[in-house]
Amino acid sequence: MAHVRRKFFEAARVFKTLDTSIPLNLLDEMFALEAQWQKLSPKARRKRRRSKLSPLVKRFWVWCDMCDVLSKSNLGKAVAYAESMRPYVDRLMKYGEIDFSNNASERNMKSYVMDRKNFLFSTSPEGARANAILMSIIETCKANAIDPMTYLTEVLDEMAQYPENRKFGYLGQYLPWNWKQS
Structure with a gap:
């Protein structure tokens, strides 16, 4: 709007x-x-x-x-x-979860739009998808008042210690809005 x-x-x-x-x-x-x-x-x-x-x-x-x-x-x-x-x-009008204006989202993504040329070197669709996922995680951290670098470092360190055969159900606890900094 x-x-x-x-x-x-x-x-x-x-x-x-x-x-x-x-x-x-x-x-x-x-x-x-x-x-x-x-x-x-x-x-x-x-x-x-x-x-x-x-x-x-x-x-x-x-x-x-x-x-x-x-x-x-x-x-x-x-x-x-x-x-x-x-x-x-x-x-x-049917939802209360969605903001009336997307200015905040656009403002958050502006830095990525400005760096668009850097992302041209993703070299593959998989690389571009990985960039998009990482950008989404970083912006979600910012929206939840979490330092993205601290979040990524701690979550990746902790998840690397889990056994490979563990079920994926536990992953929800690592989403930025559920994550508790150690």
């Missing part, structure tokens, strides 16, 4: 008319509500989304459906982009 809002904001800089104030106000209201609910449990957030956010989202979609603009204009592009996100936004 942050991208949707950004596109309407860019259109507002060009248009400076009432055409953009309605969707921007609705989007700002949506983000303000979501900010208030950020610390709530997923169940409570889902309940509030259904009761308070859903009417705003419906009004936003009605406005987009009724908007009559040139498709090549900035506002037309903003409306088209919003419409392309519609199924995902509608699905988002």
